[in-house]
Amino acid sequence: MDFIQTIVLSLVQGLSEFLPISSSAHLILVPKLTDWPDQGLAFDVVVHLGTLSAIVFYYRAIIRILIQDFFYSVVKIQTIGQSKLAWGVLLGTIPVGLAGLIFKDFIELNLRSTEIIAYSTLVFGLLLGFSSWVNAKNQQPRSEINWQDVGFIGVMQALALIPGTSRSGITITAGLLIGLSKNMSTQFAFLLSIPVITLSALLMLLELYQQPQLVDWSMLAVGFMVAAISAYLTVVFFIKLLDTIGLVPFVIYRIILGVLLLAI
Known part of the structure; x- marks a missing residue:
């Protein structure tokens, strides 16, 4: 890849990782x-690590509390502080982890076509719009998450393995459908991304180790920085503007993109 391709693809990863697109x-x-050449596995690993570093940095204070309360809850065998949320993040990751291991080859071979991406972009975009409409009618959205919420959101997150679904999009959709507030749905969706992106990067690193490639370290460094900075800024502005702009612009974007892809 040349410099322009590196910048563009890194921006694409950074801007789209946490938006519901x-x-x-x-x-x-x-x-x-x-008609650019495939960016390669090493690049995919690096930009995923870039977005991971962005979300960890953004939620660093909450993560510190979650880790602390999690270990206290293990030692004392009871719920302490934010330990329930910490357990929720871990348990909510299990469905997508299992589905990824079981269906990885099938997805790689059968679900990466432009047509599949177009239909999943449309279907899950409309579902996002429906969940936003349902949530807007809810007079008392919940800001606390329970075990049933964790199970439902975790199972729905597994659908994100289908290209075009959007991991953040489907988890936010699930949260809104079951009555969580937009802020809680978004926070839980973003926290869930941390173990998911970590596991994904580890699997790609293992594959990269088994199939070593020649890499341009300077381009990888550029990709990491661009992905990390753009992802961090995206999260900051998305959360700040969520109550103002809502999710409708992303629904419209997905519909337009899906239709264009089908036309192409």
């Missing part, structure tokens, strides 16, 4: 539509 879909589509 599917980063995997965009990283598949951009090289296809521009």
